[in-house]
Each structure stands twice: as structure tokens, then as C-alpha cells.
Amino acid sequence: NAGVMQNPRHLVRRRGQEARLRCSPMKGHSHVYWYRQLPEEGLKFMVYLQKENIIDESGMPKERFSAEFPKEGPSILRIQQVVRGDSAAYFCASSPLAPSSYNEQFFGPGTRLTVL
């Protein structure tokens, strides 16, 4: 059973471009979480999605950031008009059950975004 997959692993963008980060959860997992880790910082929650639904986006910046988890295909974190401050590692995690039940989150290897 493959783990959580993220691609690309490294992404370089110039200021003002768009960044699209993809996350394929583990097989059978329908809950996806995105976290951001700035250099030398801990991980910060961004958004929690189930298939076709955003459940909690309390950690998402109000502008330029969006996320989706369609019925088919990977979850996408989209950053429009990137700025240098968006440079970070973006991690995706998945879990099989809702948070109301005990379950651990399985993390992917992350996407390192560098904005020039």
C-alpha cells in the first residue's frame, strides 16, 4: 500500500506565478490535511478536506490560496501570484476516518516551494 504521495517534490516559481501542489492520499483515505512549514519553524495547519468538501480552512490565508479535493484525482493546493514569503515546505496528510474517531494522520514527503 503506497503512502501519501506529493508532487512535485520541489517547485520553483517566480513572483507572480501560480503554484499547484498535488497530494494523493493513501488508498482508502478520504480525509486530507494540508500543512505549511516555514524555514526553521514547526508545521502550521492550513486546511482539512473530505472528498468534494472543505471542512476546516481556518489556517488558510484569505487571499491567493485555495484547496480542493475532487471526487476523482488528487487534492490540489493552489497558490496564485506567489510571493517570496510563500517559500516553504508544504505537507499533505491523510487519514481513513473522521477526526471524531481516533486515527493518526499519515504524512507525505512534502513539496518544497521556492519563490524567486
Next chain:
Amino acid sequence: DAKTTQPTSMDCAEGRAANLPCNHSTISGNEYVYWYRQIHSQGPQYIIHGLKNNETNEMASLIITEDRKSSTLILPHATLRDTAVYYCIVRPLGGSQGNLIFGKGTKLSVKP
């Protein structure tokens, strides 16, 4: 903000037990204690969790004090590959909150 406090860093000799403390004095009755670790540049890895009883699995043991205000993660025989940042997280069971709140963690350095 994280509801836990951990030492910034610790050293441990290879082959010895690593004991990582965590304070969570404001923990609520329905909150579990989770431990994750992050090896350099990798995604976090789940280690163990507990409510009030001590727990053990193939990776580690978790000792939670009777008042639940603190806990200790024990790696019984640390290896160089255990060098990582270890995060202690409290999280409620129930409700819709799904996110993990990571603090700064403890940077464990296992030395030969």
C-alpha cells in the same frame, strides 16, 4: 498555539534510552497526547498516542502522569536514525477539529 511545552533540544548516546518530556498542564479530559517526529526534511511520522494509561508499541513507550499534566516519550535504545525533531501534541477526540497543532518540538540528537 500549541498547548504543550518541550525542551528545545536534547542529546542522547547511541544505544541508551532517550526520555523526552512534555508538559501539557491545561490538557482537557477528552484530549489525547500524541507524539510525532520529523526526521530532517521528511514528513512527520506518527509514533504513539495515549489518554491516561501508559502505552507501548514497537517504536516507543509513552508514560503519562496520573494528573495528565505531563508525559514522557521513551525510545528504549536510541539509534542514530532516531535523530529528529519530536513533537508532543494534545488533540481532542470528538468534534470536527482535524488539525494537529505542532509546537517547536524537541530536537533530539543521538550521538555515537
